[in-house]
Amino acid sequence: MRPSQALYSALAPTYEEHFEVPHRRAYDTLAWERVRRVLPGRGPIVDAGCGVGRWVDRLVAAGHTVIGIEQSPGMLAELRRADRPGFTLVEGSMETAELAEGSAAMVMALGSLQYTADPEATVRRFARWVRPGGRVVVLVDSLMGLVLELLRDGRPAEATERLRTRMGVWRVDGQHADMHLFDAARLRRAFEDAGLTDVEVHGLLVTAAPLGVGRLTEELQRDWDAHLALERELLADPAMADAGKQLLATGRRPTSDGDEG
Numbered sequence: 240m241r242p243s244q245a246l247y248s249a250l251a252p253t254y255e256e257h258f259e260v261p262h263r264r265a266y267d268t269l270a271w272e273r274v275r276r277v278l279p280g281r282g283p284i285v286d287a288g289c290g291v292g293r294w295v296d297r298l299v300a301a302g303h304t305v306i307g308i309e310q311s312p313g314m315l316a317e318l319r320r321a322d323r324p325g326f327t328l329v330e331g332s333m334e335t336a337e338l339a340e341g342s343a344a345m346v347m348a349l350g351s352l353q354y355t356a357d358p359e360a361t362v363r364r365f366a367r368w369v370r371p372g373g374r375v376v377v378l379v380d381s382l383m384g385l386v387l388e389l390l391r392d393g394r395p396a397e398a399t400e401r402l403r404t405r406m407g408v409w410r411v412d413g414q415h416a417d418m419h420l421f422d423a424a425r426l427r428r429a430f431e432d433a434g435l436t437d438v439e440v441h442g443l444l445v446t447a448a449p450l451g452v453g454r455l456t457e458e459l460q461r462d463w464d465a466h467l468a469l470e471r472e473l474l475a476d477p478a479m480a481d482a483g484k485q486l487l488a489t490g491r492r493p494t495s496d497g498d499e500g
Contacts, residue, residue: 240406240417240418241415241416241417242416243311243354243409243416243418244310244312245416246409246416247290247311247313247314248311249412250313250412251290251291251311251313251316252313252317254290254291254293258293260456261455261456261459261460262444262447262452262456262484265444265455265459265466265467266443268467269443269444269474270349270378270487271297272471273474273487274294274347274349274376277345277489278298278303278345279373279374282304282343282344283303283304283342283343283344284298284304284305284306284343284345284346285305285306285338285343285346285347286305286308286349287333287336287346287347287348287351287352287361287365288308288309288333288350288351288354289307289308289309289314290309290318290351291314291318292307292318292321295307295323296323299323299324299325299326304325304326304327305323305327306338306343307327307329308332308333308336309328310331310332333364334356334360334361334364338368339368340367341367341368341369341370341371341373342370343368343369344370344373344374345369345373345374345375345376346365346369346374347375347376348361348365348377348378349376349377350378350379350485352377352419353380353407353418353419353420353421354416354418355419358419358421358429359429359433362375362377362429362430362432363432365377365433366433366435366490369492371492371493371494371495372491372492372493373491374490374492375430375433375488375489375490375491376487376488377487378485378486379419379420379426379485379488380407380420380421380484380485380486381422381480381483381485381486382401382402382420382421382422383422383481384442384447384482384483384484384485385401386401387482388447388451388484389401391448391449392451401420405419405420405421406418406420407419407420422481422486423440423442423477423480423481423486426486426488427440434493435490435491436490436491436492436493437489438490439477439488439489439490440477440480440486440487440488441474441477441480441486441487441488442474442479442483442484442486442487443470443483443484443485444470444483445470445473445474445482445483446466446470446473447483447484448482448484
């Protein structure tokens, strides 16, 4: 796999602007709404792949202490520009970072897990880091969502390649990063194999594939609230998960060996 550090370093100085684009702002809004539902009442939250601190700032503002893990030099440089009380930075990869078992109230990896060499093994690490009763939350790119978009755009060869390899490529300003693509079944299986219970998988931006980014942007600009309401209704039905542009999964570490939720 081509690593993501160089691409994210190139994006870092303008990364906040990246999410001013309507469709990204929409899935960002939907993701935050789901995350807020499972935020712990106390204890540290681990943000694995914390980037420039977009989610860190929200969590700290909500009164949480946060441990951020980041390895991209450009992202690290941007992170150090701000003083964030309640925030601890761990420089390095989420695949090798050493955190004590059961030390976190929640572990989240939003848009970062797909760049690891072995996502399933990384989910198992997350499950060990959370305390009993703690949550793991991840956001990844959807295999089916991408395949449907490519077919809609008249790119069947690439669509079938993505379906066959379960891999995608993000290209930005001459930089390339390979990433794993997920379906809901694979993501659910990764969580359950890690010993997590109460697993839920939801699709974000279900209308992206049928509408395309252009029409989706027009709909969001025409009536933001109405289109977000539609997206929330589609997101709430697990049957629609694989149609989403992204998949968001949550799971809970059991409080005891016999705890099934």
